[in-house]
Amino acid sequence: MKNAELFERAKKVIPGGVNSPVRAFKKVGGTPRFIDKARGAYLYDAEGRAYIDHVLSWGPMILGHGRAEVVEAVREQALRGMSYGAPTEAEVLLAELVCSSFASIDRVRFVNSGTEATMSAIRLARAFTGREIVVKFEGCYHGHVDSLLAKAGSGALTLGVPDTAGVPGGIASTTAVLPYNDIEYFEKFMEHHGQDVAAVIVEPVAGNMGVVLPKPGFLASTRERTRSCGSLLIFDEVITGYRFCFGGYQDLVGITPDLTCLGKIIGGGMPVGAFGGREDIMALLAPDGPVYQAGTLSGNPMAMAAGLATLRTIERLDPYEKLARSMEELTGSFRDSAREAGIPLAVNSIGSMACLFFQPGPVMCFEDVMDSRVELYVRFFHAMLKEGIYLAPSPFEAMFISTAHTQDVLERSMEAARTSLLTLSGQA
Ligand SMILES: *Cc1c(COP(=O)(O)O)cnc(C)c1O
Numbered sequence: 001m002k003n004a005e006l007f008e009r010a011k012k013v014i015p016g017g018v019n020s021p022v023r024a025f026k027k028v029g030g031t032p033r034f035i036d037k038a039r040g041a042y043l044y045d046a047e048g049r050a051y052i053d054h055v056l057s058w059g060p061m062i063l064g065h066g067r068a069e070v071v072e073a074v075r076e077q078a079l080r081g082m083s084y085g086a087p088t089e090a091e092v093l094l095a096e097l098v099c100s101s102f103a104s105i106d107r108v109r110f111v112n113s114g115t116e117a118t119m120s121a122i123r124l125a126r127a128f129t130g131r132e133i134v135v136k137f138e139g140c141y142h143g144h145v146d147s148l149l150a151k152a153g154s155g156a157l158t159l160g161v162p163d164t165a166g167v168p169g170g171i172a173s174t175t176a177v178l179p180y181n182d183i184e185y186f187e188k189f190m191e192h193h194g195q196d197v198a199a200v201i202v203e204p205v206a207g208n209m210g211v212v213l214p215k216p217g218f219l220a221s222t223r224e225r226t227r228s229c230g231s232l233l234i235f236d237e238v239i240t241g242y243r244f245c246f247g248g249y250q251d252l253v254g255i256t257p258d259l260t261c262l263g264k265i266i267g268g269g270m271p272v273g274a275f276g277g278r279e280d281i282m283a284l285l286a287p288d289g290p291v292y293q294a295g296t297l298s299g300n301p302m303a304m305a306a307g308l309a310t311l312r313t314i315e316r317l318d319p320y321e322k323l324a325r326s327m328e329e330l331t332g333s334f335r336d337s338a339r340e341a342g343i344p345l346a347v348n349s350i351g352s353m354a355c356l357f358f359q360p361g362p363v364m365c366f367e368d369v370m371d372s373r374v375e376l377y378v379r380f381f382h383a384m385l386k387e388g389i390y391l392a393p394s395p396f397e398a399m400f401i402s403t404a405h406t407q408d409v410l411e412r413s414m415e416a417a418r419t420s421l422l423t424l425s426g427q428a
Helices: 003-013 068-079 087-101 114-129 182-198 217-228 249-253 301-317 320-339 366-370 374-386 405-425
Strands: 035-039 042-047 050-053 107-111 133-137 173-176 197-202 233-235 259-262 273-277 348-349 354-357
Touching: 003 249, 050 405, 068 133, 068 301, 087 273, 087 301, 087 366, 107 114, 107 233, 114 133, 114 233, 133 182, 133 320, 173 182, 182 217, 217 233, 259 348, 320 354, 320 405, 354 405, 374 405
Parallel strands: 133 173, 133 197, 197 233, 233 259
Antiparallel strands: 035 042, 042 050, 107 273, 259 273, 348 354
C-alpha cells in the first residue's frame, strides 16, 4: 500500500503528485511506483519490490545504477563541497572531454537540464543570425521551452500555434513545425521562408515519439539547406549524445551541425545539460558577447564529478557494440514473441535505445507513430510490471538498456515479454 499512500500524500502537496508529468502513470493508469533505491539494472519501490529498469531515468543511466566509479566520484566531491558558484577544474576537464569528443564543438557551456540547453542554443542562434523563426519537427521534443512547445498550424507551410496553455500565440508563431523525415516538405519550406529562419533544431534520431530513425538524406538536407539559407543547424543530442559513440550521432552520419545540445548521459544521473559548437557563434555568449545566459548551479561540482566519472568509465569500457548486440537480441526476442502471440509489433531500435510500436509498421514519422494501438501498450505495460519489468509509463517513449543489463537480466526481460504478450493474445 505504500506506493498508493505516498501518491495520495504527494497529490496534496505537488501538482498531480509528481515533478514531471509522465511519472504520474496517466497514460497507462494505476499507481506510480515510488522508488526507494536502485542498483545495477534494478529499481526497488517503496514496498520493496524489484523491477528490471528499462527507463533508466529516461536515458542518463547507461552504466546502470550505483556504478562504483560514479558514486565514489560524487562522494568524494560532496566531502569537498557541494557548490561554490565559482569555477572549478572539473568543469575544465569535462569541457575538454566534450570538445575533444565532438568534432563540431569548439566551446561548450554547461547548464542544468536539456531544456536550458535548447533554450540557450536558440537564443544564441537568434542573436547570431538576427532572425526569429525556428524550425522544429513534429514529434521531436526539446524540453519545455516556450517557443518549442508549438504544434503545426492549420495550413501547409504556416507557422506554429501553442501546444500547451500558457504559451503566447506570438511566441509559438516564431516556430514552424514540419513533418519529421519529409525532405521535400522541408526543402519547400526553406525555399519560401529560409531567409527568415534563425535555426533548424532536430533530434538526429528522434527519441521522444518512441524511437524514429532519420531517413537517408533527411539530416543531410537539414545541413545543406540551413547552410545555403544562412540559418544555423542545431542537433539536439540530449538523448543520443554519448549513446552510440563518443562523437554523437552526428559523427556516425558525418554531418557537422553548428550547435549541439547535450544532457542526460553527460550528467550520469545528476542534473546537467550543455550546449556548444562553433567558436564564432559561442563567442556571442556573455561575458564575452551580448547574449545573456547564466546559472547559479551551472557547472555544479557534484554534477561535473558524476559526468566526468560516467564519460571516463564509458571511454574505458567502450560498451557500445555490446549494448547494441544486447538490444538486438532483446528486441529480436520481443518480435518473435509478438509473432507467436499474433500481436502486431514494430520495433525501432539503435544502440541501447528502442521503442515498441503495437502496429505492423514501418514507423518513420509522427503520423506513423500515431497509428499504434495504445490500448495494447497499456495492457503490455501492466503485464510487464506484474512480471517485475519497469517500462516507460507512456507508449511513445524510448526503452533503454545499460551495461548493468547482463545476459541473465535480459533473459528475464525476454521471458517476461513472452509471457505478457501471450497473455495479451489470450493464449497463455
Ligand atoms: C530529455 C530531452 C530534453 C530535455 O531535457 P531535460 O533535462 O528534461 O530538460 C531535450 N531534448 C531531448 C532530445 C531530450 O530527450
